[in-house]
Amino acid sequence: MNRSEILREHQKKDHFKDILKKLSMDKNYIRAEGNYLYYKEQGEIVKVLDLSGGYGSLMIGHNNNEICNHASKLLKNKIPIHAQISDKPLVQQLEDKLNYLIAMNSDERYILSVYNTGSETVEAAINHALISYMAQLNNLDDKVNTEILHVRRLIAKNQDRKFIINDKNFIIPDDLFDFIRKENEKTLKKNRIGFLASNNSFHGKTLGALSLTHNVGIMKDLSALIEGMNNEFFTWDTQVVDRIINNRTFNILYPKYENNTIFIEKIKFHSIAGMIIESIQGEGGINEMPVSFLKHISKLSRKMNIPLIDDEIQSGMFRTGDFLAIQKK
Numbered sequence: 585m586n587r588s589e590i591l592r593e594h595q596k597k598d599h600f601k602d603i604l605k606k607l608s609m610d611k612n613y614i615r616a617e618g619n620y621l622y623y624k625e626q627g628e629i630v631k632v633l634d635l636s637g638g639y640g641s642l643m644i645g646h647n648n649n650e651i652c653n654h655a656s657k658l659l660k661n662k663i664p665i666h667a668q669i670s671d672k673p674l675v676q677q678l679e680d681k682l683n684y685l686i687a688m689n690s691d692e693r694y695i696l697s698v699y700n701t702g703s704e705t706v707e708a709a710i711n712h713a714l715i716s717y718m719a720q721l722n723n724l725d726d727k728v729n730t731e732i733l734h735v736r737r738l739i740a741k742n743q744d745r746k747f748i749i750n751d752k753n754f755i756i757p758d759d760l761f762d763f764i765r766k767e768n769e770k771t772l773k774k775n776r777i778g779f780l781a782s783n784n785s786f787h788g789k790t791l792g793a794l795s796l797t798h799n800v801g802i803m804k805d806l807s808a809l810i811e812g813m814n815n816e817f818f819t820w821d822t823q824v825v826d827r828i829i830n831n832r833t834f835n836i837l838y839p840k841y842e843n844n845t846i847f848i849e850k851i852k853f854h855s856i857a858g859m860i861i862e863s864i865q866g867e868g869g870i871n872e873m874p875v876s877f878l879k880h881i882s883k884l885s886r887k888m889n890i891p892l893i894d895d896e897i898q899s900g901m902f903r904t905g906d907f908l909a910i911q912k913k
Contacts, residue, residue, distance in 0.1 A: 611623040611632070612624075613632075616634075616646035616647055617645070617646055617647050618645040618646060618647075619633060619634055619637075619645050619646070620632060620633060620634060620646070621634050621646070634646070643901060643902075643903065675696065675698060678696060678698075679694075679695070679696035682694070682696060682907075683696075685907040686907065686908065686911075688907075688911070689906075689911040690911075701788075702787075702788055702895075702897030702898075703787070703788025703789055703790045703793045704788075704790065705897065706787045706788045706790075706792070706793040706796075706860070706893075706895060706897075707788070707790055707792045707793060709858075709860070709891075709893045709895075710779070710792045710793075710796075710857075710858070710860075710893075711792075712891070713779070713857045713858030713891040713893065714777075714857050714858075716857075716858075716891055717777060717856075717857040717858070720853075720889065721772075721853075724836050724851065724853060727838060727851070728764065728765075728768065728836065728837070728838040731838040731839055731840065731849075732761050732764070732838070732839060734841075735757065735839045735840070735841040735846065736757055736761070738841045739757055739841060739846070757846070760839060760846065761839065764837045764838065764839060764848065767837050768836055768837055771834050771835070771836065774834075775814075775832065775834050775854075775855040776813070776814035776855060777813070777814060777855050777856075777857050778813045778814030778815040778816065778855060778856065778857065779795075779796055779813070779815045779816075779856070779857055779858050779859065779860060780815070780816055780817075780818055780825070780828060780829075780856055780858075780859040780860070781796040781797075781798065781815065781816075781817055781818075781859070781860045781861075782798065782817065782818060782819075782820065782860075782861055782862065782865070782868075782873075783798050783817050783818065783819050783868075784798055784865055784867075784868030784869065784871060785797055785798045785817070785860070785861075785862060785865065785867075785868060786798075786799075786862075786865070786866065786867030786868060787860060787862075787895055788897075795813055795815055796815060796860055798817050798868075814855060816828055816832075820873060820874060820877045821877075822876075822877060822880045822881075825880070825881060825884070826884075829854065829856065829884065829888070832854050832855045832856055833852055833853070833854045834852075834853060834854070834855070835850040835851065835852060835853075836850070836851045836852075836853050837849070837850060838851065854888060854890070856888075856890050857890075857891075858890060858891040858892070858893055859881060859885060859890055859891070859892050859893065860892075860893040860895055861873060861878075861881070861892070861893070861894060861895065862894075862895050862896070862898070862899065863878065863894060863896065863899060863908075863909045863910040864898075864899040864904065864909045866898035866899065878910070894908070894910050896908050896909055896910065
């Protein structure tokens with residue numbers, strides 16, 4: 585099979601091309617400007633109004649003159665674009681401006697990370713949330729080990745004492761400490777980490793973002809790849825979210841020694857790395873999250889130290905009047 589035959593065979597299997605052809609959308613656009621695309625047909629230039637706009641990425645139109653002129657100036661002056669390990673004053677300026685826009689409705693200050701696509705940005709948010717969760721888990725582990733060491737020192741002179749806890753006999757402290765560690769290991773293994781996301785959500789087409797997209801077909805196809813994550817989807821009902829969080833809350837054990845008595849204390853923790861929302865859903869059907877529900881989950885996220893990720897890839901950047909749609913709430 586020569587190269588041309590291989591290409592023809594490949595094109596036969598390109599079902600997307602078939603769909604475009606049936607919809608009369610199989611056009612080869614040769615120019616784009618403002619809100620219009622242009623293609624050539626029978627020697628004539630045909631002008632088409634673009635109502636999809638790159639799914640919201642072209643709010644100021646195709647090839648905006650101001651942006652094109654500035655980009656040309658940067659290229660002409662050979663301004664470095666790929667200088668990874670360096671100071672980036674322009675990024676700092678952008679961060680300051682974005683923080684100013686957000687500060688109008690929030691006293692929080694944020695650190696800016698710049699990414700190429702919406703899906704890549706969601707992946708970064710997922711990673712940040714996972715890092716935050718693991719840091720909390722490591723802090724809990726440090727607390728358990730610190731308390732075990734503290735108790736061991738306090739009862740060092742009473743090695744022959746018997747301890748009875750939860751109807752279990754422990755001859756020496758190490759038996760108790762092993763029991764605590766094993767119980768905690770079993771608890772963490774049983775309560776697998778995951779994220780909470782809305783029904784009808786869409787967060788991108790990379791693997792992590794797809795795992796938080798509420799689509800039965802996608803979830804079925806990807807189940808083998810994302811089985812390590814225990815993600816759940818919720819309706820915009822406060823009782824539903826409360827129930828999910830309650831079901832995913834568990835106790836981590838650690839020892840305490842007071843008044844010549846050993847007892848087991850419990851710390852509440854959870855298996856939720858983060859909650860991700862769209863304050864206005866796009867793919868799901870232009871659904872606006874109720875203010876009361878948003879306030880409820882925002883309060884929950886602060887109370888339980890769960891990162892709340894607001895995906896505004898399709899609703900941010902003044903599309904709703906404010907810089908972020910969530911600022912209206």
